[in-house]
Amino acid sequence: MDTFLQIVANGLMLGGLFAIVAVGLTLIxxxxxxxxxxxxxFLMVGMYLTFLLSTGMDVHPYLTAAAVAPALFVLxxxxxxxxxxxxxxARDEHVQIFATVxxxxxxxxxxxxxxxxxxxxTPAHGVRSxxxxxxxxxxxxxLWVFGAAILLVIGLQLFMKKTRTGRAxxxxxxxxxxxxxxxxxxxxxxxLTFGMGAACVxxxxxxxxxxxxxxxxxxxxxxxIAFVCVVLGGLGSIPGAFFGALVIGLVDALSGFYIGSDLRxxxxxxxxxxILILKPSGLFGTRMNLSHxxx
Numbered sequence: 521m522d523t524f525l526q527i528v529a530n531g532l533m534l535g536g537l538f539a540i541v542a543v544g545l546t547l548i549x550x551x552x553x554x555x556x557x558x559x560x561x562f563l564m565v566g567m568y569l570t571f572l573l574s575t576g577m578d579v580h581p582y583l584t585a586a587a588v589a590p591a592l593f594v595l596x597x598x599x600x601x602x603x604x605x606x607x608x609x610a611r612d613e614h615v616q617i618f619a620t621v622x623x624x625x626x627x628x629x630x631x632x633x634x635x636x637x638x639x640x641x642t643p644a645h646g647v648r649s650x651x652x653x654x655x656x657x658x659x660x661x662x663l664w665v666f667g668a669a670i671l672l673v674i675g676l677q678l679f680m681k682k683t684r685t686g687r688a689x690x691x692x693x694x695x696x697x698x699x700x701x702x703x704x705x706x707x708x709x710x711x712l713t714f715g716m717g718a719a720c721v722x723x724x725x726x727x728x729x730x731x732x733x734x735x736x737x738x739x740x741x742x743x744x745i746a747f748v749c750v751v752l753g754g755l756g757s758i759p760g761a762f763f764g765a766l767v768i769g770l771v772d773a774l775s776g777f778y779i780g781s782d783l784r785x786x787x788x789x790x791x792x793x794x795i796l797i798l799k800p801s802g803l804f805g806t807r808m809n810l811s812h813x814x815x
Contacts, residue, residue: 522655525771529656535769537728541703541742542749542761543672544720547629548596550756551713553691557620559746560739561627562718566592566725567734568635571642574729582664585726589719596718599623600711624739631736642729661815665727671718680758689713693756715794745772748792754802764802769792 545559556562566588573584603623607616647661680686692701692709700706732738751770753760768788775787795802 523777525654526656527777528770529653529658531770532766532767533658533662533666533775535766536662537731538725538742538745538749538769539762539764539765540665540672540724541721542746542753542765543669543676543758544717545743545746545754546723546750546758546761547676547720548714548717549750550709550758551689552600552604554616554620555747556717557617557630557743558599558624558627559717559721560743561624561631562592562595563721563725563728563741563742564648564734564736564739565595565627565633566722567642567729567732567738568631568640570726570729571640571734574643575646581642581647581726581730582645585723588726589722593715593719594723597711598713599718600714604714605707605710623699628736628739631756632762635736637736640732641732644730646651647730659731661727661731665724665731666724668727669762671767672723673758676720676758685712694809745788748788751792751795751800751804757802760802767803 527612528538541559541563547555548554548556548559569588570584573579574581582657585779599620603619604616607619615662645663647664650657651660651663680690683688688704689709689712691702691704696706699709728742742812745768746765748763750761751764751769753762753764768791771791772784772788776784779787
């Protein structure tokens with residue numbers, strides 16, 4: 521029984537880590553209606569920034585979030601304004617997706633050029649120490665990530681429901697043309713939302729960097745799992761992305777122990793395919809439902 525509880529705890533902590541990446545991804549899709557394939561590379565950029573700041577300035581990696589999140593916001597905003605926005609009038613919407621794939625490849629190769637293929641290890645500063653919750657051992661860093669994921673979802677929910685800008689974002693997600701007629705600057709909303717989604721993954725990168733080694737390809741794994749979480753939760757649903765990530769984290773941990781660690785991803789992506797076939801709108805929401813932000 522203790523072993524099972526430990527596996528469940530590991531799965532939930534892993535789900536919190538996936539959630540902090542998936543929330544930013546689903547936020548971008550819910551408004552801009554573009555699946556950002558460069559989202560994983562945004563995470564990689566943030567992790568390298570965390571590594572450089574924490575090693576160069578000898579500060580705790582969590583404190584670097586104060587600089588990394590705004591830097592990723594700027595990167596996301598510039599991506600939307602300079603890369604995505606000019607393509608939004610294209611007849612084929614797939615052009616925007618191909619553009620993010622190209623950006624992903626460019627960022628990955630740029631990282632290889634600058635940092636090489638060697639792994640960069642961000643100083644842990646105690647985040648790998650263990651705490652006991654009953655009979656369950658959990659890393660303090662995992663607890664911080666899980667708590668941050670919960671606060672991020674709650675904060676985004678409150679922002680969407682209680683602020684004027686949040687209501688403008690919801691209106692744009694629901695009907696762009698009608699929002700424009702009401703005086704909402706939809707182009708600004710798109711830039712803002714893309715920046716916010718990137719800032720979310722920037723926050724996550726500062727929390728994840730001490731737990732995982734940084735490499736130019738680190739973002740590929742996380743973004744693939746994030747896609748599964750987003751599809752499971754319902755495309756465009758922020759709470760759905762969070763709960764979907766928890767489910768995928770549990771599946772990953774349980775299948776890794778009871779089936780085999782080399783088959784974990786096979787199980788996760790089998791679930792992904794089944795969701796696409798049986799319920800493409802997701803288990804926790806409906807497609808593009810960010811305008812209804814309540815769980």
